[in-house]
Amino acid sequence: MELFQILDEGGQLVGEPPAIDDATLVEMLRLMLLGRRIDQKAISLQRRGKLGTYAPLSGQEAASVGSVFALDRESDWVVPQYREQLAMLHHGLPLSTYLLQRMGHPQGSELPKDGTLYPQQVALGAHLPQAVGLAWGLRLQGRPGVVLAYFGDGASSEGDFHEACNLAGVRKAPVIFCCQNNGWAISVPWHLQSGSPSVAARGAGYGMPGVRVDGNDVLAMYASTSEARRRGLGGDGPTLIEAVTTRLGAHTTADDPTRYVPADQVEQEKARDPITRFRTWMTATGRWDDDAHAQADRWCDEQIERAVAEFDSTPRPDPVTLFDNVYADEPVRLLRQRAAFVADRESR
Numbered sequence: 001m002e003l004f005q006i007l008d009e010g011g012q013l014v015g016e017p018p019a020i021d022d023a024t025l026v027e028m029l030r031l032m033l034l035g036r037r038i039d040q041k042a043i044s045l046q047r048r049g050k051l052g053t054y055a056p057l058s059g060q061e062a063a064s065v066g067s068v069f070a071l072d073r074e075s076d077w078v079v080p081q082y083r084e085q086l087a088m089l090h091h092g093l094p095l096s097t098y099l100l101q102r103m104g105h106p107q108g109s110e111l112p113k114d115g116t117l118y119p120q121q122v123a124l125g126a127h128l129p130q131a132v133g134l135a136w137g138l139r140l141q142g143r144p145g146v147v148l149a150y151f152g153d154g155a156s157s158e159g160d161f162h163e164a165c166n167l168a169g170v171r172k173a174p175v176i177f178c179c180q181n182n183g184w185a186i187s188v189p190w191h192l193q194s195g196s197p198s199v200a201a202r203g204a205g206y207g208m209p210g211v212r213v214d215g216n217d218v219l220a221m222y223a224s225t226s227e228a229r230r231r232g233l234g235g236d237g238p239t240l241i242e243a244v245t246t247r248l249g250a251h252t253t254a255d256d257p258t259r260y261v262p263a264d265q266v267e268q269e270k271a272r273d274p275i276t277r278f279r280t281w282m283t284a285t286g287r288w289d290d291d292a293h294a295q296a297d298r299w300c301d302e303q304i305e306r307a308v309a310e311f312d313s314t315p316r317p318d319p320v321t322l323f324d325n326v327y328a329d330e331p332v333r334l335l336r337q338r339a340a341f342v343a344d345r346e347s348r
């Protein structure tokens with residue numbers, strides 16, 4: 001299946017760029033730069049024991065930013081997996097809340113009130129039927145809006161993905177399935193997960209268009225998501241976008257990719273860096289220069305410093321809150337564990 005591109009690896013135009021005003025293009029590049037910086041900061045916080053496991057997004061900035069910028073934040077919803085930090089921030093999640101979530105703080109799960117954002121999903125694929133339900137519900141209520149659901153190639157091997165696609169296709173739910181295919185489900189490569197040549201090819205089986213997009217090309221991601229949104233709003237139902245992207249780092253801070261990613265692949269993937277590509281085009285078209293870059297750097301510093309200060313000054317939760325907010329009605333075994341935990345603590 002052909003790969004849809006607007007900017008090639010060298011940042012040269014090979015297609016018609018979407019109509020995006022200059023200020024928005026600058027905002028998109030700034031958010032991508034922020035993503036790279038968040039990774040550096042979060043990994044350092046994790047290594048110092050301040051965060052739990054962290055899933056870096058480096059290499060996937062364009063896939064998230066290009067797609068989420070095509071939405072209307074008032075009426076369209078984002079349903080993320082766990083590597084969509086940037087889409088979540090763009091849909092109103094404070095960075096400090098994101099960091100609190102990563103250290104298991106209950107406050108980290110508080111989403112913006114009246115927002116259009118679902119929480120992160122770690123149980124692979126479990127959010128996809130929910131995304132379809134949300135989209136179908138919008139349609140039944142006659143409310144404008146689409147649902148952008150993110151997931152990885154690994155999640156597309158789960159039953160939930162197929163059930164979600166089937167229901168979305170038959171109900172014409174306005175959902176955009178955005179698969180960030182970085183080629184790996186932790187250490188399992190795509191060819192060991194599926195006999196299908198691509199994720200996008202599966203769309204046909206569910207009665208929806210499947211498009212294979214260069215996920216490291218932010219303009220192509222924006223254009224294909226905008227088109228999918230138009231279809232959804234026009235009553236034509238779901239679209240499956242396969243964003244072919246690259247995971248430049250580890251799966252998470254608990255992973256060592258040098259044990260399974262071939263060294264030459266690492267070098268090839270660095271050459272597909274989505275930030276370098278977009279910055280090259282932005283500079284060549286007079287929309288970006290060293291001053292703009294320095295300003296963006298300062299903006300990233302401020303965002304990160306403010307978020308880390310808020311994160312650091314938030315009182316740490318009582319460890320017993322670990323048992324809260326999991327079940328509406330707690331099962332007996334969990335109540336027993338909680339009682340044992342409290343008794344143990346009081347006996348010390």
Ligand SMILES: Cc1ncc(C[n+]2csc(CCOP(=O)(O)OP(=O)(O)O)c2C)c(N)n1
Nearest residue numbers: 083122123124152153154155182184185186
């Ligand atoms: C239902 C389920 N099975 C297994 C896991 C363990 N697991 C966590 S991440 C992951 C790989 C996911 O790969 P992919 O969906 O491609 O996303 P990526 O991490 O590459 O962004 C697995 C198998 C899980 N979280 N949920």
